[in-house]
Amino acid sequence: MKVKKKGKENLQHIVEIDRVVHEPARLLILSYLYVVESADFLFLLRQTNLTKGNLSSHLMRLENAGYVSIEKKFVEKIPRTLLSLTKDGRKAFHEYSQRMKKIFSELPG
Amino acid sequence: MEQQIDLKQLERKVWMSFYEDGLWDIYLGMLLMAMAVGALLSDMGAPETTLIITYGCLVGAAFVFLWLGKRFITIPRLGLVHFGPQAKARKKKASVIFAVSVLVGLIVFVMFLPTVKDSFFKILPIDLVFPAIWVANMLIVFSLAAYFLHYRRLYLIGVMFAVGVPLDILLRELTNRDLSVIAFGLPALVILVMGGVVLSRFLSRYSLGAEVTLDEG
Numbered sequence: 001m002k003v004k005k006k007g008k009e010n011l012q013h014i015v016e017i018d019r020v021v022h023e024p025a026r027l028l029i030l031s032y033l034y035v036v037e038s039a040d041f042l043f044l045l046r047q048t049n050l051t052k053g054n055l056s057s058h059l060m061r062l063e064n065a066g067y068v069s070i071e072k073k074f075v076e077k078i079p080r081t082l083l084s085l086t087k088d089g090r091k092a093f094h095e096y097s098q099r100m101k102k103i104f105s106e107l108p109g
Numbered sequence: 110m111e112q113q114i115d116l117k118q119l120e121r122k123v124w125m126s127f128y129e130d131g132l133w134d135i136y137l138g139m140l141l142m143a144m145a146v147g148a149l150l151s152d153m154g155a156p157e158t159t160l161i162i163t164y165g166c167l168v169g170a171a172f173v174f175l176w177l178g179k180r181f182i183t184i185p186r187l188g189l190v191h192f193g194p195q196a197k198a199r200k201k202k203a204s205v206i207f208a209v210s211v212l213v214g215l216i217v218f219v220m221f222l223p224t225v226k227d228s229f230f231k232i233l234p235i236d237l238v239f240p241a242i243w244v245a246n247m248l249i250v251f252s253l254a255a256y257f258l259h260y261r262r263l264y265l266i267g268v269m270f271a272v273g274v275p276l277d278i279l280l281r282e283l284t285n286r287d288l289s290v291i292a293f294g295l296p297a298l299v300i301l302v303m304g305g306v307v308l309s310r311f312l313s314r315y316s317l318g319a320e321v322t323l324d325e326g
Contacts, residue, residue: 047123
């Protein structure tokens with residue numbers, strides 16, 4: 001009975017996974033932004049090895065979810081698109097990481 | 110996503126990517142080369158003012174090279190990043206280490222002032238103390254910086270800086286000639302070649318594209 005309840009809880013954890021974060025490319029983007037204060041588009045492009053279009057569309061999705069802030073400004077007279085995690089984005093990434101750890105620790109085998 | 114994401118490793122990778130341009134190596138090589146040029150001018154009997162001005166200009170040129178290189182070579186190819194608190198702490202530690210090194214340098218300078226030198230080196234042999242302090246200072250400072258900054262080539266650069274003074278003494282003993290220019294120039298050349306190789310690898314890996322913004326994607 002206890003095992004059954006635990007299995008149900010585990011399934012609930014899986015259902016509650018944030019799908020915006022869970023997508024591999026977006027998870028990679030969020031991971032990079034999690035370890036820095038901010039970075040520009042070119043930097044993420046180089047680090048993630050995604051294509052321009054792919055990176056761009058994922059960033060839009062993350063911005064729409066309120067996880068990434070996109071700021072366009074001039075740095076030393078050069079236009080730059082600076083990207084950083086919002087408070088919600090940092091929280092979502094942290095919660096996702098904790099949830100995944102829990103799921104994997106509870107999985108049999 | 111086959112690999113597990115290790116955030117510490119990722120942060121280190123991001124940090125390291127900014128040392129893979131070889132510019133810091135070339136900068137440090139230029140600093141050591143400035144010492145070699147200073148030694149050469151000294152051998153040629155140049156007045157002290159000329160020595161100081163030349164040395165200042167070479168050090169300044171090295172700094173300008175580093176600054177311009179980061180701005181016009183690294184950032185346009187690798188992008189711009191503002192590091193997080195971990196990296197900032199790392200930079201702070203390295204700054205403290207280099208500040209301590211400068212302090213040691215100042216103490217040594219004071220030790221070699223005529224009034225202090227005469228009384229101090231009655232107890233200790235000058236030929237042994239100066240090289241020993243130099244080697245220890247260089248090895249400790251560069252090793253600590255390499256460790257805290259995760260910048261492994263700094264170990265080798267530290268060794269190259271450290272060998273200058275003992276090599277100078279050794280060459281003088283062996284040849285009875287002042288070969289300071291070789292003693293400092295040779296290690297400097299090793300660092301410069303290493304930096305050049307790293308820089309050329311960086312340039313071939315990251316081509317210079319047009320400015321990439323989100324709108325283009």
